[in-house]
Amino acid sequence: MGRRVSLSLVAGLGIAGLGIAGPGIGGLVSSVAAQDASPATQVSVADQEAATIDAQPRVETSVPAGFELVWSDEFDAPGLPDPTKWKYDTFRNEKGWFNNEKQYYAEGRLENSRVENGNLIIEARQEDLAPGRFPDWSGQEYSSARLLTQGLGDWTFGFFEIRAKLPCGTGTWPAIWMLPSEPDIEWPAGGEIDIMEHVGFEPGIIHHSIHTTAFNFSRGTQKTSKHELPTACDAMHKYQLLWAPNMLLFAVDDQPKFLFQKESDKKTRWPFDKPQHLLLNVAVGGTWGGQKGIDPSAFPARMEVDYVRVFQPTNLIGQQEQASSK
Structure with missing residues (x-):
C-alpha cells in the first residue's frame, strides 16, 4: 500500500524547530531509516494511495520529551459536554451543510452529544x-453534533492525542480535525488538518x-494518506x-503514518503557523x-471519545505566557 518514504531527518526539520529533543514520536521518527526518497522530499500521494511508514512498536511514550x-478533557462529568471547553457549530443548518451532507447539527441536545x-x-x-x-431545521432527516474547542482551546504547534472508537455503517463520516481560529479566513486559505477521517x-x-490553497480536494491536489486499522x-485507538514549524506528522497508537513537510514559505502551501481549534463530528x-x-x-x-489531550513544548508555553502578559 503506497511507497515507503524517507523520515530520517524529520526530527531535525520539525522537532528541533520547537527547541526540544528526545524520545516519543519525535525520537521514533528520527530513527526510521531512509528509503526511496531524500529527506527534503514532500510526502505526496496524488492518486490517493497511502504513504505508509513501517515502524515497530518501540515508543515508550507517545508524548515527545519536553x-x-x-x-484536556477526560469526560468525567455526565451530561452535556463541558461548555467552558466546547461549543456547537450549527451555522449551516438552515442552508445545508458543505459537501452535500445530510445531517442537522444540534446544539445542546443529549440525543446527539453527551458524556456517559x-x-x-x-x-x-x-x-x-x-x-x-x-427553527434552523431545513428538512434534514438525520441529526448529529459538531463540537469545537473554545476558551483556551486553540493552539499553534503541539502534540494532539484523541482516543476514540468510530462508527461503522454505510453513510457515516466521523472526523477529528482542525481549522483556523481566525473567523475571517476562508477555506482553504488558512489550512485544514484532518487528524482522522473514516467513511x-x-x-x-x-x-x-x-x-491548503495549493493542496485541496476541490483541485484534486490534497496531500493525504490511508491505512488499515x-x-x-x-x-x-x-x-x-x-505539529511543528516545519512538519505535520500523523500517527495512530504511537505509530507514524503520514508526514507532510514544509517546503515553501508561501501561505498557499504552508499556512500552518497560526492558531487552530479542534473539531469532533459525525x-x-x-x-x-x-x-x-x-x-x-x-x-x-456514534463516535465515542475517551479523552482529548493537547501538549506543547515548555519553552513555547513560556513564550506565549510572556506575550499574553504584555
Missing part, C-alpha cells in the same frame, strides 16, 4: 426534526489529510498529530461519505 499538558460512562458520545440519528422545535462504506480504513469501529452522507448511499440500519451511529 512537552507538557496544556489542555467516562466517554463523550457524538451520535448521528435518523429522525423527524419538527421545525417548531428547531463507513470502507470500514477500518483511516485517512489523514491536509488542505481493522478494529477502528470495535476498540479505542489513539489518533495523534505532531457527518451523514455527502459527496464522500455518501458515495455508496446511506444505510438506515446503520443508525443510531
